[in-house]
Amino acid sequence: MTCREAIEVLADYIESTLTPAELEKLEAHLRECAPCRAYLATYKRAAELAAKVNRVEMPPEVRQRLRDFLSGPLGSTP
Numbered sequence: 459m460t461c462r463e464a465i466e467v468l469a470d471y472i473e474s475t476l477t478p479a480e481l482e483k484l485e486a487h488l489r490e491c492a493p494c495r496a497y498l499a500t501y502k503r504a505a506e507l508a509a510k511v512n513r514v515e516m517p518p519e520v521r522q523r524l525r526d527f528l529s530g531p532l533g534s535t536p
């Protein structure tokens with residue numbers, strides 16, 4: 459497996475949707491490829507962070523500010 463192939467299946471790896479054969483190939487690659495391990499760690503953290511952010515309720519004032527922003531001059535320009 460090349461680094462390119464490894465990175466292509468990383469999202470599936472995190473979602474645990476890889477086939478056992480793909481999983482084995484990826485894990486073998488990760489064992490001998492430090493850059494891909496680092497990439498996976500970063501990717502995982504970003505995925506976890508995104509999941510966390512989505513669960514958190516947006517504070518009303520932020521929501522209001524966002525609405526103001528969207529309906530302001532910027533949002534109404536053609």
Ligand SMILES: [Zn+2]
Pocket residue numbers: 460461462464487491493494
């Ligand atoms: Zn690699």
